Amino acid sequence: MSDPNDLAAFLDLGWQRLTRGVADRRAAARHPVFATVSPDGLPEARTVVLRAASRSTGSVEVHTDGGSDKITSLRANPHAQLMIWDEKAKLQIRLSTTVTVHQGPEVADKWQTVPDGSRMAYGASPKPGTPIPNAHAYEKLASRDWFTVLSCRIDKIELMQLVEPHRRAVFQASDAWQGEWRVP
């Protein structure tokens, strides 16, 4: 039985579960909730696909349509939180991040790796969120011009585990991910 007071092992668990989401479509971390703040200061949360996770750079990556409302929000406030509930590990993972928006020539190489069937997620006419007269009054453009990569630099990781007795810890980039226990 591993030491429940081992902060480093707890962080290892968090990264294991997170990186699994990139490789395994059925892993909980495949579909984080991605929360931003609207220009009006209101919360906005939506499901996304986790495209990359790197412990060495302390970052995760999400792909999106450049015409979506989250881009307007991120340009006004670059902070986003990603949240995962991993039922198997009984672990909630919260990543507080600062996001950089990449588009155009910078993401041309990544666009080449997007399968044809997935390209339709990028670009829509009219733009995503526009009111339309019926459910299908839109066109998907599958356009490289709208393909957008969100690089999310992780500032803080909070782990909460619902194994008795519950455990919660916060790890911050600013203190070299040393971490500290918190009351759950």
Ligand SMILES: Cc1cc2nc3c(=O)[nH]c(=O)nc-3n(C[C@H](O)[C@H](O)[C@H](O)COP(=O)(O)O)c2cc1C
């Ligand atoms: C399972 C699932 C996966 C999704 N993956 C993504 C994604 O990777 N990127 C994305 O921008 N939207 C994704 N969406 C759609 C978003 O949840 C959201 O509806 C869309 O991005 C518009 O959000 P916004 O108007 O707040 O920007 C996904 C939705 C579901 C249900």
